[in-house]
Amino acid sequence: MKLSISRYNPERDVKPYLQDYEIELIPTDHMLLDVLLRLKAQDNTLSFRKSCREGVCGSDAMNINGRNGLACITRTSELREPVVIRPLPGFPIIRDLFVDMTQFFNQYHSVTPYLVAPEPPPARERLQSPAERDKLNGAYECILCACCTSQCPSYWWNPDKFVGPAGLIQAYRFIFDSRDGATQQRLDDLDSDPYRLFRCRTIMNCAEVCPKGLEPVQAIERIRLKIAGMRDQVGGLDVHPPKSPR
Amino acid sequence: MSKRFTGLKAWWVQRVSAVYMLCFVLFLLVSFALHPLQTYPRWHAWMARPSTSAAFMVFFVALLGHMWVGLRDVLLDYARPAGLRRVLLAAVAFGLLGLVLWLLWILLRLQA
Numbered sequence: 001m002k003l004s005i006s007r008y009n010p011e012r013d014v015k016p017y018l019q020d021y022e023i024e025l026i027p028t029d030h031m032l033l034d035v036l037l038r039l040k041a042q043d044n045t046l047s048f049r050k051s052c053r054e055g056v057c058g059s060d061a062m063n064i065n066g067r068n069g070l071a072c073i074t075r076t077s078e079l080r081e082p083v084v085i086r087p088l089p090g091f092p093i094i095r096d097l098f099v100d101m102t103q104f105f106n107q108y109h110s111v112t113p114y115l116v117a118p119e120p121p122p123a124r125e126r127l128q129s130p131a132e133r134d135k136l137n138g139a140y141e142c143i144l145c146a147c148c149t150s151q152c153p154s155y156w157w158n159p160d161k162f163v164g165p166a167g168l169i170q171a172y173r174f175i176f177d178s179r180d181g182a183t184q185q186r187l188d189d190l191d192s193d194p195y196r197l198f199r200c201r202t203i204m205n206c207a208e209v210c211p212k213g214l215e216p217v218q219a220i221e222r223i224r225l226k227i228a229g230m231r232d233q234v235g236g237l238d239v240h241p242p243k244s245p246r
Numbered sequence: 247m248s249k250r251f252t253g254l255k256a257w258w259v260q261r262v263s264a265v266y267m268l269c270f271v272l273f274l275l276v277s278f279a280l281h282p283l284q285t286y287p288r289w290h291a292w293m294a295r296p297s298t299s300a301a302f303m304v305f306f307v308a309l310l311g312h313m314w315v316g317l318r319d320v321l322l323d324y325a326r327p328a329g330l331r332r333v334l335l336a337a338v339a340f341g342l343l344g345l346v347l348w349l350l351w352i353l354l355r356l357q358a
Binding site for chain 2: 153154157158191193194197198199201224227228
């Protein structure tokens with residue numbers, strides 16, 4: 001398999017460049033991460049994040065043939081060669097495929113991504129009806145891999161002001177949680193600045209690249225409708241079969 | 247940047263204007279299909295009706311409002327530095343204002 005991988009050593013390089021690699025695939029190279037790990041065994045200066053290697057932790061998000069995805073669930077058999085691998089676009093590069101996710105997590109934390117309960121905890125769990133619980137479907141599954149936010153042009157231009165799709169799907173998850181007691185504060189916060197929520201131009205790259213098939217754009221529109229005073233829709237967000245990079 | 251035409255208000259402007267424009271274009275298509283205006287005098291008489299002129303005025307104001315929000319968003323994202331952005335935003339605003347005045351002139355002339 002032929003690969004072109006973005007390399008950048010801040011101590012030596014002025015800017016990132018593509019380095020070509022060629023490696024013979026073996027039967028266990030099912031996913032792109034398997035190939036990258038064998039490449040790293042040959043060239044230990046190659047740097048990238050990885051952890052669970054099964055699409056749960058979101059660590060190995062990268063730009064593969066122009067499209068963000070998780071290397072651990074991207075099948076080698078479906079990839080067009082040479083496979084061009086770059087770090088997540090729009091994020092500062094630390095080294096090779098490592099990106100600085102500080103801004104991303106600052107935006108995530110800015111939406112208060114935890115339950116703000118109005119009352120002390122009951123003796124048992126806080127109850128929800130099945131219909132109330134259904135509203136969280138399509139949002140709680142987000143693994144914060146940043147594939148969506150990194151592929152969003154609105155975030156590229158205003159990363160310090162626009163929360164981004166990953167942060168906003170988390171905002172949805174708590175705004176529409178019947179157990180949360182800070183719904184109005186959350187809506188006021190997102191409406192307080194014209195950039196935080198409303199910079200989304202419904203480009204839909206987020207839904208296109210989400211490795212979990214989630215649709216942050218729909219979460220964003222539902223939050224806007226709620227701020228506009230429209231009645232909540234029944235059920236959760238749509239989930240579609242994810243498309244891997246090719 | 248002023249908050250008067252941003253965020254939720256801009257979102258409403260785009261949606262309400264889009265709905266009006268869609269309904270108006272559909273109305274025009276059906277209207278022309280049922281009652282074709284095949285001669286200039288008939289077209290002129292139809293356009294000179296105050297209700298038609300008012301509907302067209304609202305249509306073009308909706309179109310220009312829609313354009314302003316869209317073009318402004320493109321410039322906010324892509325026009326850097328801030329000085330260039332301000333010049334381009336002013337140019338777009340003056341251009342759209344000019345179009346409104348031109349439209350008013352055309353519609354008022356039809357009434358004469």
